[in-house]
Amino acid sequence: xxxxxxxxxxxxxxxxxxxxxxxxxxxxxxxxxxxxxxxxxxxxxxxxxxxxxxxxxxxxxxxxxxxxxxxxxxxxxxxxxxxxxxxxxxxxxxxxxxxxxxxxxxxxxxxxxx
Amino acid sequence: xxxxxxxxxxxxxxxxxxxxxxxxxxxxxxxxxxxxxxxxxxxxxxxxxxxxxxxxxxxxxxxxxxxxxxxxxxxxxxxxxxxxxxxxxxxxxxxxxxxxxxxxxxxxxxxxx
Numbered sequence: 290x291x292x293x294x295x296x297x298x299x300x301x302x303x304x305x306x307x308x309x310x311x312x313x314x315x316x317x318x319x320x321x322x323x324x325x326x327x328x329x330x331x332x333x334x335x336x337x338x339x340x341x342x343x344x345x346x347x348x349x350x351x352x353x354x355x356x357x358x359x360x361x362x363x364x365x366x367x368x369x370x371x372x373x374x375x376x377x378x379x380x381x382x383x384x385x386x387x388x389x390x391x392x393x394x395x396x397x398x399x400x401x402x403x
Numbered sequence: 404x405x406x407x408x409x410x411x412x413x414x415x416x417x418x419x420x421x422x423x424x425x426x427x428x429x430x431x432x433x434x435x436x437x438x439x440x441x442x443x444x445x446x447x448x449x450x451x452x453x454x455x456x457x458x459x460x461x462x463x464x465x466x467x468x469x470x471x472x473x474x475x476x477x478x479x480x481x482x483x484x485x486x487x488x489x490x491x492x493x494x495x496x497x498x499x500x501x502x503x504x505x506x507x508x509x510x511x512x513x514x515x516x
Contacts, residue, residue, distance in 0.1 A: 331508040332506040337502075347503075394448070
């Protein structure tokens with residue numbers, strides 16, 4: 290079974306703090322994704338990576354950065370957390386073979402910024 | 404038009420009935436279609452994928468794809484209270500989008516005992 294893990298289930302941070310969210314997958318997938326999910330707005334793509342050290346902006350990259358130094362690990366960084374970044378953050382991974390493939394999600398991190 | 408559209412619901416069905424969930428998409432070139440189930444407070448879980456026109460069955464779940472009409476459906480037979488969740492449809496956003504998926508807003512299903 291594909292396993293995607295995230296470093297924290299719940300996180301509370303203060304405005305202005307630098308926040309690191311870690312994601313690790315154990316299936317040797319090339320592609321990894323960071324989403325946030327908010328009521329009424331659905332899943333929105335923040336960043337994705339299709340290879341080590343490669344990254345692409347998604348729909349809402351402002352205020353975020355990412356790092357992928359190893360194939361299995363994809364980190365999301367909030368450089369200076371703000372209250373409007375309070376959300377559920379979901380990491381996903383998928384293999385590469387032809388067209389789009391199914392994505393497998395981690396358990397999510399519910400981040401609260403106060 | 405949104406790339407992937409779903410009725411937000413809630414869709415309420417009695418236990419044992421068939422639940423029918425629908426999704427329309429805008430890109431005629433889409434080749435891959437996925438259904439996810441998301442329980443409240445949890446992350447999405449993949450339950451079905453379909454790539455060809457017609458039906459694909461897996462246990463109590465049947466995915467139906469009609470590329471000409473640009474819709475994909477999920478049928479849940481013999482619905483159980485444990486099926487109560489939000490169901491998300493996912494489709495590649497456009498040709499050449501690589502491995503990205505666009506998710507619909509989800510349909511909330513309630514199965515009443």
